[in-house]
Amino acid sequence: MFTYIYKGTSHSNTSSEYMQSLGMEQEAIESVLNQQQFELSQNLEKRQAAYAKESDPLYMEAQFDGTPESLQKWRDKVPPSRRPLLNARGRAAACIGNKRRLAHR
Known part of the structure; x- marks a missing residue:
């Protein structure tokens, strides 16, 4: 599960509405969403590599x-x-x- 830390608290909800309700600026929201996409792509690549190897x-x-x-x-x-x-x-x-x-x- 993807989590991020904002103002010292860990969060897992990545909806724009939720992050805005926390007081996050648009740039910070985009950063969280980009990091989430990156981690998902890394997971997919790791699964594909494991599938091919095994x-x-x-x-x-x-x-x-x-x-x-x-x-x-x-x-x-x-x-x-x-x-x-x-x-x-x-x-x-x-x-x-x-x-x-x-x-x-």
């Missing part, structure tokens, strides 16, 4: 081996919402992490 190798192994055991190992590591979608042929589409790496080649 699950992509298991996914590639499962595709290469084609064994139920290797596929289960990957499924156990990756929540269903993060698994690649299957295309019409039943093959897995590229993971987000794989797409990202391919774009940089």
Whole structure:
């Protein structure tokens, strides 16, 4: 959870109305909102890096081996919402992490 300190007190509500009610000036409000956006972007980058590091190798192994055991190992590591979608042929589409790496080649 994102928090900021204003006049010695920690706050988590980042609505402009709330911060104005505290007496914050517009410049300070914008600074808090910019910091919040920065921290959110850092969290996303860290999650994407962890996903690529931990699950992509298991996914590639499962595709290469084609064994139920290797596929289960990957499924156990990756929540269903993060698994690649299957295309019409039943093959897995590229993971987000794989797409990202391919774009940089």
